[in-house]
Amino acid sequence: MASNKEEVKVFGMVGSPFSTRVEIALKLKGVEYKCENEKFGNLSDTLKNYNPVYKKVPVLVYNDKPISESLVILEYIDETWKQNPILPSDPYQRAMARFWSNFIDDKCMNDVRKACFTFDEKEREKSIEETKEALRFLENELKDKFFGGEDIGFVDIAAVIISFWISPIEEAFGLKLFTSEEFPKLYNWSQEFNNHPIVNEKLPPREILLTFYKGRYEEHFGSK
């Protein structure tokens, strides 16, 4: 079958916050794309060939060239389709956007993971506190409606994992990490962001995430 080189393809997975990031960015840009949904635990050879290093979603393919890693893909999207920029134009503001997006992946998500999967009660409490400290940095960083100002930007898209994924994770693992009392600005932002029509369209059903994370819980701790 002849493939259309100009076609934009996203190899994603239903329920992956990382492929959701890519889809939100493309939608915000108004770029038409085709989504190939990979199956958890049974990735296609095409995906593995496109991302031989990490063998995971998302991969964006454009002009027959594959790009992996969601934040790298977001930068590529912003440089390739210049309408509705997601990164600011000022170099310092761009640096800050990159810093906070990396912070979400390197710090927040690691802390959440530790809070979820630590057996030792005391260690678990410590990880919960560390997660909250990390969220506090984001709470203080939020100056406007969105991290990107009046419009959705790079950090907002990166933070979808906080706006939408933390809640089912909390429910599945029996944790409280992100409450409106402790993080009022971040909580309002998450509502605003999740309800933005483009974001809302690309969010997976919460039920799928809940089932997935309950499965992870049982795998790790055994059935309740």
Place this chain on the structure above:
Amino acid sequence: MASNKEEVKVFGMVGSPFSTRVEIALKLKGVEYKCENEKFGNLSDTLKNYNPVYKKVPVLVYNDKPISESLVILEYIDETWKQNPILPSDPYQRAMARFWSNFIDDKCMNDVRKACFTFDEKEREKSIEETKEALRFLENELKDKFFGGEDIGFVDIAAVIISFWISPIEEAFGLKLFTSEEFPKLYNWSQEFNNHPIVNEKLPPREILLTFYKGRYEEHFGSK
């Protein structure tokens, strides 16, 4: 004392590959800067105020604004001082440069760390193999004199940790990870890169690294 806002300052540390990255990039750009050397284990309050999130070097300060995280700083440098670009102009090539630089930090360095600090012999062997697999990706990626082509680019600067740091780490921990027989292209690149006059000027004395990593070894495994 009045500070000069226009002055470029690097808060670094002798022996840190991450602050060395920043210094190499500034030198390649011909940007004058002042270096404040922090002490390992005894960071200044100024540094901690500039980088409250991670409390570590490097931090670049320009126009009184601090930026942390070496790869974020490299992008900022490239966007602020446009001479001698370190990132390619093509969006796809830029994405690849970002991908491989992240790969060095997220994959290679984690693998090296595991290979160094794992007690279990079998696990250690596994980590050594994983490190070599990671280096093989870089070996295959090297198409020209430098990762950046004929000139030093973003990935080369990120990879200083491989060109110069791996050897004293290997010696201190009694490992063999990166040999000229297994990685001939990467090995030649490392020689070429380390001997580039600008790079060479910014590399710390090997003896300092060896002493530092021998200390880490003894801390972890006890004296030989």
